[in-house]
Amino acid sequence: MRALLALFAAILAVPLLAQSAVPPAPYAYRQLEDPAQEAEAVALMETLRCLKCQSQSIADSDAPMAGDMRHQVRSRIAAGEEPEAIRAWLVERYGDYVSYAPTVSSTTWPLFVVPALLALVALLVLLSRMRRRGSENAS
Template sequence: MALKALVVASLLSAPAAALAQAPTVSPLGREPLPDPAQEARAAALMRELRCLTCQNQSIAESDAPQAEAMRAVVRERIRAGAAPEEVRAELIDRYGDWVTFRPPARPDTWALWAMPVVALLVGALVARRLFR
């Protein structure tokens, strides 16, 4: 009985122990830039970049440590004088086109852009056959 209680207690305390070690992130990930114009450019860019952990949230919305680190990178680069397009290009080079909510239209991404149209056409054809 004591062994069962010990196993249950250790299983219940494991998540708390894992959460006890918070990742270290630059304060720039949390604090806005002192210049309002720079912060506005950084915030607009953060809304366009996808969180790599949450996948369907922007890094501006996400609380994931990865998103916080990406926010810090965006703010550091904007503070250093980089244009938002330069920062976006750097992050795309690092993480791929998937990191942005607006992937570029290139020959290798045409299927991505065409898929909604193809899905609508297939759906219309299926609906037409079903309701005949």
């Protein structure tokens, strides 16, 4: 029984070993030859979040997934695609979370409205307290 379980575990581990042996994408660590295109790619990569690290941009992350995303960005820039079109493709593929610069949409509007509402409530509370203090001091 133990031998059967060991064999089963070994069979399950084979795909994991194969995945780590995959070489990085060509543009994951290599810059574009055109400096203007590379600058455009880097500017875009700094505004895209690594989905594995979650606290780094794909420009700063060493995760394999970030390397694949850098490759996609550089390949598409080299092909003449606009950065915003690339961002839209990545957002469509990975969701709004991939972008450090979210756009207002049906799913992201609370990110923009809730802070404004909280600031308005705080301002109203502050004004009401100031009025009460003013009326207490006047009496």
